[in-house]
Amino acid sequence: MLQTRLTELFGIEHPVLNAPMGGGDAPGRLAAAVSEAGGLGLIGGTTIGGVEWLVEQIRIARGLTDRPFGVGFISHLPNAAELMAAALREGVRIVAHSFADPAPFVDDAHAAGAIVMCQVRTVDAARHAADCGVDVVTAQGTEAGGHTGMVSTLPLVPRVVDAVAPVPVVAAGGIADGRGVAAALMLGAEAVWIGTRFLATYECGVSDAYKARVVEATGDDTVLTDVFDVALGMPWPEGVSGRAIRNDFFDRWDGRDDALLEWAADHRAEYRSIDGDAAIAERAVWAGEAASFVTATEAAGDVVRGLVGEAVAVLRDRVPSVLHDRREG
Amino acid sequence: MLQTRLTELFGIEHPVLNAPMGGGDAPGRLAAAVSEAGGLGLIGGTTIGGVEWLVEQIRIARGLTDRPFGVGFISHLPNAAELMAAALREGVRIVAHSFADPAPFVDDAHAAGAIVMCQVRTVDAARHAADCGVDVVTAQGTEAGGHTGMVSTLPLVPRVVDAVAPVPVVAAGGIADGRGVAAALMLGAEAVWIGTRFLATYECGVSDAYKARVVEATGDDTVLTDVFDVALGMPWPEGVSGRAIRNDFFDRWDGRDDALLEWAADHRAEYRSIDGDAAIAERAVWAGEAASFVTATEAAGDVVRGLVGEAVAVLRDRVPSVLHDRREG
Numbered sequence: 001m002l003q004t005r006l007t008e009l010f011g012i013e014h015p016v017l018n019a020p021m022g023g024g025d026a027p028g029r030l031a032a033a034v035s036e037a038g039g040l041g042l043i044g045g046t047t048i049g050g051v052e053w054l055v056e057q058i059r060i061a062r063g064l065t066d067r068p069f070g071v072g073f074i075s076h077l078p079n080a081a082e083l084m085a086a087a088l089r090e091g092v093r094i095v096a097h098s099f100a101d102p103a104p105f106v107d108d109a110h111a112a113g114a115i116v117m118c119q120v121r122t123v124d125a126a127r128h129a130a131d132c133g134v135d136v137v138t139a140q141g142t143e144a145g146g147h148t149g150m151v152s153t154l155p156l157v158p159r160v161v162d163a164v165a166p167v168p169v170v171a172a173g174g175i176a177d178g179r180g181v182a183a184a185l186m187l188g189a190e191a192v193w194i195g196t197r198f199l200a201t202y203e204c205g206v207s208d209a210y211k212a213r214v215v216e217a218t219g220d221d222t223v224l225t226d227v228f229d230v231a232l233g234m235p236w237p238e239g240v241s242g243r244a245i246r247n248d249f250f251d252r253w254d255g256r257d258d259a260l261l262e263w264a265a266d267h268r269a270e271y272r273s274i275d276g277d278a279a280i281a282e283r284a285v286w287a288g289e290a291a292s293f294v295t296a297t298e299a300a301g302d303v304v305r306g307l308v309g310e311a312v313a314v315l316r317d318r319v320p321s322v323l324h325d326r327r328e329g
Numbered sequence: 330m331l332q333t334r335l336t337e338l339f340g341i342e343h344p345v346l347n348a349p350m351g352g353g354d355a356p357g358r359l360a361a362a363v364s365e366a367g368g369l370g371l372i373g374g375t376t377i378g379g380v381e382w383l384v385e386q387i388r389i390a391r392g393l394t395d396r397p398f399g400v401g402f403i404s405h406l407p408n409a410a411e412l413m414a415a416a417l418r419e420g421v422r423i424v425a426h427s428f429a430d431p432a433p434f435v436d437d438a439h440a441a442g443a444i445v446m447c448q449v450r451t452v453d454a455a456r457h458a459a460d461c462g463v464d465v466v467t468a469q470g471t472e473a474g475g476h477t478g479m480v481s482t483l484p485l486v487p488r489v490v491d492a493v494a495p496v497p498v499v500a501a502g503g504i505a506d507g508r509g510v511a512a513a514l515m516l517g518a519e520a521v522w523i524g525t526r527f528l529a530t531y532e533c534g535v536s537d538a539y540k541a542r543v544v545e546a547t548g549d550d551t552v553l554t555d556v557f558d559v560a561l562g563m564p565w566p567e568g569v570s571g572r573a574i575r576n577d578f579f580d581r582w583d584g585r586d587d588a589l590l591e592w593a594a595d596h597r598a599e600y601r602s603i604d605g606d607a608a609i610a611e612r613a614v615w616a617g618e619a620a621s622f623v624t625a626t627e628a629a630g631d632v633v634r635g636l637v638g639e640a641v642a643v644l645r646d647r648v649p650s651v652l653h654d655r656r657e658g
Contacts, residue, residue: 003653122549123621142471143481152472152481154512155503155548155618174484183483183512185651186643219484220451289484292452312652314515319648322514323641324332 001312002181005168006136006190009115010094011068013038014308016181017170018300019195020044020072020096021146021286023205024053028060030203030300035067037301038308040191042096044205046074051086058090070094070117074147076237081105088112096138099147099237103132119172119193121149121239123159130164137164138193141173142224145196145288147242148173154187161188176290178310182318185311194307196288201300209277211297213285217245219292227253228284231264231271244284245291330641331510334497335465335519338444339423340397342367343637345510346499347629348524349373349401349425350475350615352534353382357389359532359629364396366630367637369520371425375403380415387419399423399446403476405566410434417441425467428476428566432461448501448522450478450568452488459493466493467522470502471553474525474617476571477502483516490517505619507639511647514640523636525617530629538606540626542614546574548621556582557613560593560600573613574620 004015018034020026020042031041043061045054054071061069071087073080075097084095084105095109096117109116110133118129119138126137139160141153153173161169171189175181176197184192198204200211224241227250236242244250253260264271274282298306333344347363349355349371360370372390374383383400390398400416402409404426413424413434424438425446438445439462447458448467455466468489470482482502490498500518504510505526513521527533529540553570556579565571573579582589593600603611 002651004651123547124549141481141483143484151548151618152470152483152503154470154481154483154509155472155505155621158506158508159548159621174481176484177487179487179516180483182515186511186515186647187508218452219480219488220453289480292484292488315648315652318515319644322331322333323644 001308002185004185004190006170009136009168010040012040014304015185015191016040016304016307017191017193018042018198019172019193020070021195022046022074024049025199025205026072027203027205028057029064030198030201030205031057031069032061032064033201033203033300034198034304035061035069036065037304039304040094041065041069042094043069043071045071045083045087046077046080050079051082054083054086055090058087058092068094070096070115072096072098072117074098075100075102075105081108084109088114099240101132102129102134106133117170120160121151121156123156123163126160127163130167134167136168136170138170138172139189140193142243143174143289144172145199145222145243145291146286147236147240148224149239153184157184157187157189174288174290176293178307178312178314180290181307181311182314185315194290196290197294197303197307198300199287200294200297201303202297203300207276207279209280210285213245213280214287214291214294215296217287217291219289221245222287222289222291223250223254225250225254226257227260230257230260231268233264233268242284242286243288244286247285248281249283330637331514333514333519335499338465338497339369341369343633344514344520345369345633345636346520346522347371347527348501348522349399350524351375351403353378354528354534355401356532356534357386358393359527359530359534360386360398361390361393362530362532362629363527363633364390364398365394366633368633369423370394370398371423372398372400374400374412374416375406375409379408380411383412383415384419387416387421397423399425399444401425401427401446403427404429404431404434410437413438417443428569430461431458431463435462446499449489450480450485452485452492455489456492459496463496465497465499467499467501468518469522470500471572472503472618473501474528474551474572474620475615476565476569477553478568482513486513486516486518503617503619505622507636507641507643509619510636510640511643514644525619526623526632526636527629528616529623529626530632531626532629536605536608538609539614542574542609543616543620543623544625546616546620548618550574551616551618551620552579552583554579554583555586556589559586559589560597562593562597571613571615572617573615576614577610578612
């Protein structure tokens with residue numbers, strides 16, 4: 001229903017991608033549901049399960065859909081090349097890199113006939129990615145959930161579009177309804193990359209308590225912070241922090257980096273093992289400002305179809321209305 | 330060329346407003362140029378010049394245009410009611426309040442037959458403004474220059490539109506080209522409120538050195554910070570910080586609030602007196618992430634006409650392209 005250069009390149013119906021959220025949050029069943037609904041599903045390839053988990057998830061997705069799907073990686077981690085190689089061996093032909101220079105990955109992916117995506121947070125990084133030969137650049141705004149940069153989607157996307165043209169650009173961050181999809185297309189994006197809106201889907205890998213917290217939260221409840229990364233001892237590149245729903249742990253440690261480092265030295269293993277309901281108050285509940293659009297648990301396919309239907313309605317109804325006098329004149 | 334409920338309400342041609350930037354940055358000549366080009370000019374009514382300066386600027390604007398223009402206020406400051414009364418006495422019929430509960434202002438403005446705008450940064454504040462009877466709500470994203478909130482424009486605007494319907498909404502923050510205008514309209518905004526893009530116009534009240542710095546800066550160069558406010562001893566409401574172009578002063582004091590307070594106790598008068606070229610490194614150069622779109626000094630009227638022409642082109646060209654198969658089917 002919405003055609004762009006990326007629906008053509010990917011061979012999909014709708015220019016909607018789920019974010020390949022790491023840690024098992026975007027498993028094969030989520031990617032398959034998104035692809036089966038006409039979008040492009042992306043498995044979040046980076047988990048503690050390594051290659052074995054990823055291969056299993058690719059096979060699960062392939063069992064659920066004949067349509068194209070891809071795999072995304074947290075590419076500054078040392079196993080990114082190994083994970084990508086496994087995905088390519090399994091026949092995946094769309095790979096998405098984030099948080100690292102894409103240069104080391106492009107040739108191997110192209111040699112396997114794969115499309116290479118790279119997610120960026122600045123115009124300079126976008127330009128570098130295009131120079132490296134990536135096929136698609138994802139521009140991620142600071143309103144995104146999880147790890148992201150400092151510039152907002154609305155001013156970032158058009159600048160990235162200009163900087164990398166004719167390489168197609170995907171908009172990420174803060175997009176969660178049809179109005180956001182329509183707006184992203186007007187900014188020059190050829191598709192949208194959505195994480196938060198998929199967090200409360202049945203197919204998402206997060207816990208039920210996590211889903212409930214996202215449903216309950218509003219966009220004002222998120223914070224961009226390093227406290228969870230410091231506690232976990234999980235380093236991220238400069239200029240990247242994590243957006244999560246504000247919780248007890250954040251309130252306890254915000255602005256106290258030195259004390260937190262000291263605490264973490266003794267309590268890291270214990271902290272990492274917190275799960276279930278307790279994790280909502282203590283671990284990061286990664287989510288973007290678009291959490292305010294998540295008001296129920298849904299099927300991922302319904303989310304895709306809903307987003308596209310709304311976007312088409314906005315474009316068909318709103319545009320003739322604002323261009324009114326031109327059509328008559 | 331772009332018709333919305335707000336072009337009708339304001340009696341203007343184009344749904345483009347300049348932000349009523351305080352401190353003399355949005356004087357009568359800027360508001361007049363924006364209105365004369367078909368947008369809605371807003372004088373920034375809050376300066377150290379008080380009522381006298383404002384009355385002079387209103388008269389200057391009236392000498393330059395017969396079209397409607399308005400005045401905006403930094404309304405948590407104690408002279409906001411006095412300034413609004415002066416504007417109403419001078420025949421201004423559009424007033425815009427920011428940074429304060431609009432309740433104390435609405436009745437007096439309505440009694441004078443004026444349209445009341447209120448700028449907000451959260452959905453809760455938007456709902457309250459609508460409950461107070463304001464006629465137009467401006468939703469300002471964190472990417473805006475100067476004082477702003479924490480949520481980005483893209484996720485904020487649609488939620489505000491839903492929260493205050495049928496009250497019309499203006500989108501502010503990060504909008505600086507025709508793609509941004511088109512995107513804002515798709516988000517449900519009925520107009521755009523633009524500050525940064527007008528900073529380097531001939532009519533803007535900032536210094537030539539300030540304009541040059543904005544032209545030179547990119548969107549990655551801005552920071553959201555309290556250091557300048559702390560140094561000046563200028564309090565702002567909770568949840569509001571100032572976005573400025575990163576400079577020496579910021580680098581010296583960021584993260585050192587206690588030390589800065591101590592320094593300011595002895596050096597505040599001296600700090601406040603810094604001006605000219607030295608101010609670029611030491612005082613706040615307020616600007617938004619849209620600074621990356623400002624690449625030359627221009628006439629404000631040309632900015633308005635350029636924005637609208639680009640937005641019309643985007644909507645006319647891009648929309649049929651993405652809706653392609655629907656039109657054929």
